[in-house]
Amino acid sequence: MDLTLILGPMKSGKSYELISFFAPLSYTNLKFGLYQSARNVRDSFVISRNGAKLNAKKIASLHEILDDDVEVVGIDEIHMFEEGDIKAIEEMLKKNIKVIISGLDTDYQGKLFNTIAKLMELAPKEIRYRRAVCDVCKSPEAIYTQVFAGDKVITSGMPSVIPDDGTYTYSVACRKCFVKGEN
Numbered sequence: 001m002d003l004t005l006i007l008g009p010m011k012s013g014k015s016y017e018l019i020s021f022f023a024p025l026s027y028t029n030l031k032f033g034l035y036q037s038a039r040n041v042r043d044s045f046v047i048s049r050n051g052a053k054l055n056a057k058k059i060a061s062l063h064e065i066l067d068d069d070v071e072v073v074g075i076d077e078i079h080m081f082e083e084g085d086i087k088a089i090e091e092m093l094k095k096n097i098k099v100i101i102s103g104l105d106t107d108y109q110g111k112l113f114n115t116i117a118k119l120m121e122l123a124p125k126e127i128r129y130r131r132a133v134c135d136v137c138k139s140p141e142a143i144y145t146q147v148f149a150g151d152k153v154i155t156s157g158m159p160s161v162i163p164d165d166g167t168y169t170y171s172v173a174c175r176k177c178f179v180k181g182e183n
């Protein structure tokens with residue numbers, strides 16, 4: 001059916017928007033499923049910074065969703081999946097499944113994730129770009145996620161999906177405050 005993308009940096013309320021959409025569905029007759037990457041080792045919920053949360057099924061590949069009997073699919077942190085997985089989204093849309101996806105659009109260098117580029121090729125019905133409050137200048141215009149090792153900004157030499165296991169810390173930055181990758 002149709003595809004909706006909720007994109008933006010960390011701390012921009014993407015997960016909250018996903019939760020807000022899915023929470024009322026439990027009162028309907030619709031068959032729905034909420035999913036997140038098995039690479040997320042922190043929790044088994046889609047969890048928002050304001051405390052709202054919903055149970056999510058952990059999957060290693062988006063193709064696993066095709067085995068489920070669902071009419072509405074939500075996927076959190078899409079950037080944690082592989083580029084090749086996006087084929088599964090195309091299959092879902094052909095099967096008239098409504099798909100709502102949230103995730104980071106750009107990596108630590110400010111570059112578009114390949115997974116997001118592939119999603120754009122599927123012609124989403126709606127893309128909601130969210131912004132956060134810049135951790136540097138406090139403007140409400142943060143669009144990038146900045147990654148640190150200790151107090152050092154990382155601008156190169158990392159995989160685009162950086163593990164969120166506590167090794168690195170993150171902040172969000174606006175266009176003016178973001179330190180961009182070199183290559």
Ligand SMILES: [Zn+2]
Nearest residue numbers: 134137174177
């Ligand atoms: Zn700023």
